[in-house]
Amino acid sequence: MGIQFKDVGYSYPGIKTSYDALENIDLEISAKDEFIAIVGHTGSGKSTLVQHMNALLLPTTGNVIVFGHSLPPKRKEKINYLRQKVGLVFQFPEYQLFEETIIKDIMFGPKNFKFTEAEALEKAKRAAAIVGIDESLFEQSPFRISGGQMRRVAVAGILAMEPEILVLDEPTRGLDPKGRNDLMAIFNELHEKHGKTIILISHDMDLVAEHAKRIIVLKEGRLVFDGKKEALFEHSGRLQHSSMSIKAFIFSNTAS
C-alpha cells in the first residue's frame, strides 16, 4: 500500500483555455521507509503533484490510488481517512494556525477526525513532544512565538493525526540555518526511528543531497527522473555526490 500514479495528467481550469500542469505521471511510492525529494524549477508542478496525494486535487486524466482507494474514493467519508494516512504540510503552514492556544491548534486535526477530546489531547501532546514544543507553551497563543516555533506547531498539527506518509512542501523555506537543521532532524527521526515515508519538496539542494534517498525531478509538468540519489549522480555524469550535481541535472537541457 502507498501511493500510485498511473498516467496522470492535471489541468487547471482557465477562463478560455485550461493549463496542463502535469502530464503522463507514473509513480509508485511505498508507505514505509522512503525518503523522497521532489525537485524542479518553479512552476514545474511539484505542489500540484503532491496535492493529489491526499485528494486535495483530483486527476484530470489517469488514475491516482492512495492506500488502495482510487481517487475520488467511492464514499465521501473516505477522504478523511486518506487525509489522515497522508499528512500534507503546506508551504508556510504557520499561516494556517488559527486557534487561541497552541495545544488547541495541534488538537484540531484529531478532533476533526472524530477522536474524543481526551484522545485528541493525548495525540497532540505526543506530537508536540516530537517537534520539541514544551508543555509550558501549550496555553500560549500560537501567534506570540517565533517563526521557527510556529512552523513546528504547524507540523505537530499534522503529526497529531499520526499519518503514515508525511508530505512537506518546502518545510524549511524562510527559516534560519538552525531552524532548518532542527526541523530536518525531526523529519529524519520520524523516518529513521518510526519508518515513516517522508516526501519533501525543496529548492535547497544541499538539504536534498544530504537527506533524500530517492529523487524525483519534474520539468514542465513531466517526470524527467525518478530513482535513487546515487543514480542521479551517475546519470548527471558527476562522480561527486554533491548538491551541485543535482543542480546541474535539473538545469541541464539533457534532462528533457
Ligand SMILES: Nc1ncnc2c1ncn2[C@@H]1O[C@H](COP(=O)(O)OP(=O)(O)OP(=O)(O)O)[C@@H](O)[C@H]1O
Ligand atoms: N490555482 C491555479 N490555477 C491556475 N494555474 C495554476 C494554479 N496553481 C498553479 N498553477 C500553475 O501550474 C503550474 C505548476 O504550479 P505548481 O505550483 O505546482 O509549481 P511548483 O513546482 O510547486 O512551483 P514552486 O516551486 O514555485 O512552488 C505553474 O505554471 C502554475 O502557474
Ligand SMILES: [Mg+2]
Ligand atoms: Mg510549489
